[in-house]
Amino acid sequence: MAEKDLYDEFETITNQLNDISKKVSLLKEELSKTLEEKEELKIENQNLRKHLEKMGYEDKDFKGNELSYSRLNLENLYRKGFHVCQQFYGTHRKDKEECIFCTNVLYGSNDKGKKKKVKIN
Ligand SMILES: [Zn+2]
Secondary structure, three states, X not given: OHHHHHHHHHHHHHHHHHHHHHHHHXXXXXXXXXXXXXXXXXXXXXXXXXXXXXXXXXXXXXXXXXXXXXXXXXXXXXXXXXXXXXXXXXXXOHHHXXXXXXXXXXXXXXXXXXXXXXXXX
């Protein structure tokens, strides 16, 4: 009888170990995914900062091709689900909800009725 109990216990513990082992691998996967995502976000954030600097955030007097290029990139980022506004820039837009500030940055007062749609691949 005692031997059977021991065997049962051994089996129980073995099963538990397997479970834990599975959970650990899952966690490991999730961790590396999270780290990857973090790196991506870091890069996106750096790019965003560069773009904002390039377009001179407070400067309302945009001009030249560089502007449309910068704005294109910002628009691109916005569509990917990031804020490009000063208030929240670089953070994820929850469920890609519209942001008034971002919209203002992208399509605000700067073009005088001349809305040119630019294609983004
Ligand atoms: Zn925003």
